[in-house]
Amino acid sequence: MPVSGEYIEYVVDQLACIGEVTHKRMFGGVGLYHDGLFFGLIASDMLYFKVDDENRSAYQSAGSKPFQPYDEVSSMNYFEVPVDVLEDTDKLRLWASQAVAAASRKASKSKRKKKGS
Secondary structure, three states: OOOOHHHHHHHHHHHHHHOOOEEEEEOOEEEEEEOOEEEEEEEOOEEEEEOOOOOHHHHHHOOOOEOOOOOOOOOOOEEEOOHHHHOOHHHHHHHHHHHHHHHHHHHHHHHHHHHHO
16 A cells, blocks of 8 residues: 655645645555544545545445455445545535544544443
């Protein structure tokens, strides 16, 4: 899952449309963070965003594939971001914001489970 420095720079620059995005190399890929939330990743110079029931249908309608690091592992709730979305600031702002919202919902759900335990 090698990721080129040029692609990371390009993606982070494009994602400036939602504010500050930081990245961290991990497991051969790159994690993307906004306001402390892990909302996206880059693997093999492909961008993936966090999905849940509220935004998954847009990815499926666009023909995006789920991130599957290994053939035998099911999707990790990240889907490919279509190139036309990555290159269109308005579309990217919407899709990225929805991915951040999905990450926020996941984080909130995890916190509620911990409190209830």
